[in-house]
Amino acid sequence: MKLKTVEVKNVLRCEELFDNLNSRSAIVEGIGLVHGPSGFGKTTTMTWLFNQDHVDAIYVRCRATDTPSSLLTKIAFEMGLEPKYPLGRMVDDIVERMRYKELSLFVDEVDYVIGSARIMESLRDIYDLTQQPVLLIGMDQIARRISHRKQLFNRISEWIEFQPADFEDVALFADELLENEIRLEEDLLDAVQRKANGEVRRILSALEKIERKAIAADRDKISLDDVDIREIFLDSRRR
Ligand SMILES: Nc1ncnc2c1ncn2[C@@H]1O[C@H](COP(=O)(O)OP(=O)(O)O)[C@@H](O)[C@H]1O
């Protein structure tokens, strides 16, 4: 399998969301929310976006143990700043750097910190004081949980829920990731899409197994008849 980010629909939608946040007029708020189930490709998409030449952003990933201090320290570190205390001074530094460099802030795995009012308010402060795009990324629950934080919720102007990969997406993954020009017939692509329930992690694991079989059999065209689809999906049950 080749290692690259395939520009499937969810990826293109995120790019559009980010462009919208950047080109918005002064009266439109600049926080974006990206959510969807685990394994759908959110982190991969954000990392890809972050690495685009025209994107000046910093990316941080929250953890279960994060406190306001640890998260702000991570953000400061990514900006090349020394941590400062009290935390208000750290926020001032972050704000100054973000404004000066016109940086966007991507915060992944927001689920872990959404229960902390101080963390969520610090993120809102950073947005309010910079007006730079802030992208919050998380799983299903964040959309609902964030709606209870009115101050933050009111600043969200762009919103994407990751959709299951469809047939076209699966075909694109196969086309761009498989080695040796291996091609899957439509019936197999369709079976992979249905069995994986559109979850990218499961799609890629299935494609990898199919690729291995194709290489072992020295074939470059594979159809549903050539594989045992149940075996392909045996150890990739939904987590
Ligand atoms: N657009 C993509 N192109 C290539 N691989 C992808 C893509 N989206 C997801 N993947 C792969 O699928 C797996 C799960 O993706 P991930 O970004 O971790 O999902 P999430 O953050 O939504 O849980 C990863 O191993 C990643 O490499």
Ligand SMILES: [Mg+2]
């Ligand atoms: Mg992720």
